[in-house]
Amino acid sequence: MAAPVLLLGLLLIASAATAHDELPHLELPATLDSGPAHGSDAPQGLMDIMSVSGCGRFAALVAATPNASDIFEQRVVAGGGGLTVFCPDDKAVAGFAPTFLALADTDRLNVLLHHGAAGRYVRAQLAGFRWVAVPTLAVADAATGEAQTVLVREHNGTMRLWPTWPAESVARVRKTVDSSSEEAPLLVLHVIDAVLLRKKLDGAGGDGAAAAGACSGRLGWLHMCIPVWVVLLWVFVVIVSFFAGMLMQSWWGSMKDE
Structure with missing residues (x-):
């Protein structure tokens, strides 16, 4: 099951990098x-x-x-x-x-x-x-x-x-x-x-x-407005990764049996 978790982590990192530019943030004191x-x-x-x-x-x-x-x-x-x-x-x-x-x-x-x-x-x-x-x-x-x-x-x-x-x-x-x-x-x-x-x-x-x-059409989470399509994409990738992991485990098990 490590493959789905790793893939999800890479997706989250890529999404964060895309949503924010490289300039720093500054919060000034009163x-x-x-x-x-x-x-x-x-x-x-x-x-x-x-x-x-x-x-x-x-x-x-x-x-x-x-x-x-x-x-x-x-x-x-x-x-x-x-x-x-x-x-x-x-x-x-x-x-x-x-x-x-x-x-x-x-x-x-x-x-x-x-x-x-x-x-x-x-x-x-x-x-x-x-x-x-x-x-x-x-x-x-x-x-x-x-x-x-x-x-x-x-x-x-x-x-x-x-x-x-x-x-x-x-x-x-x-x-x-x-x-x-x-x-x-x-x-x-x-x-x-x-x-x-x-x-x-x-x-x-x-x-x-x-x-x-x-934030209409978005989800306010972690102080961000995340578009719904991004959340749905995450869910889709998690599901696909889960079944891909199961197939990989099944394939690897059959290879060992041979």
């Missing part, structure tokens, strides 16, 4: 607060930069949601550590606005904070990895303080984002604005073409419908 900072100390141009870059509707949601603007702005003050915003463009936010307004207050804040990350993440930092798990300002577990993450990949001049894993690509970066300098805020703005939503929102108003069916 950036710790460098000290207390207050939104009132932040440069007044933060929302303006977002607006003139093509995501004024998102900036308006941030400004209108309690605590959201303070959390964003405290990152661009002196000692705040910098801020990266994955900023949905006006078209994306216009289509999402009715859903956003129907969310519970906690979910509204989490959705907005899921688009921000502490620190500056420019495209050049991401190019050497298959994907980078960027911790956002949203908290996934209130008990541990673990941050929600967004998977980011820069490949062949296109930057893609996944709000959850496993999931399909739901957003692309249309342009990047790096307003960082010695005088200006430490801000990197990636304008994206979709709102990033996790599969499940904690508040009563969220249903996570935008991310439903991400």
Whole structure:
């Protein structure tokens, strides 16, 4: 029976090699607060930069949601550590606005904070990895303080984002604005073409419908979306290998008898 097991092992290794390219993965730790900072100390141009870059509707949601603007702005003050915003463009936010307004207050804040990350993440930092798990300002577990993450990949001049894993690509970066300098805020703005939503929102108003069916036609297993045809192929190979092994044993037994 060693032959079927060996053949199955080789198939699994080959499938894994085919499904993943050779670039490494990088999971970044959440950036710790460098000290207390207050939104009132932040440069007044933060929302303006977002607006003139093509995501004024998102900036308006941030400004209108309690605590959201303070959390964003405290990152661009002196000692705040910098801020990266994955900023949905006006078209994306216009289509999402009715859903956003129907969310519970906690979910509204989490959705907005899921688009921000502490620190500056420019495209050049991401190019050497298959994907980078960027911790956002949203908290996934209130008990541990673990941050929600967004998977980011820069490949062949296109930057893609996944709000959850496993999931399909739901957003692309249309342009990047790096307003960082010695005088200006430490801000990197990636304008994206979709709102990033996790599969499940904690508040009563969220249903996570935008991310439903991400693995449609696939099996979510071992943190991967495995196509059903691959699983069926594995099963087929196991069955064929089993009977082939039995035939080999029978043949070998008859050869010994002779």
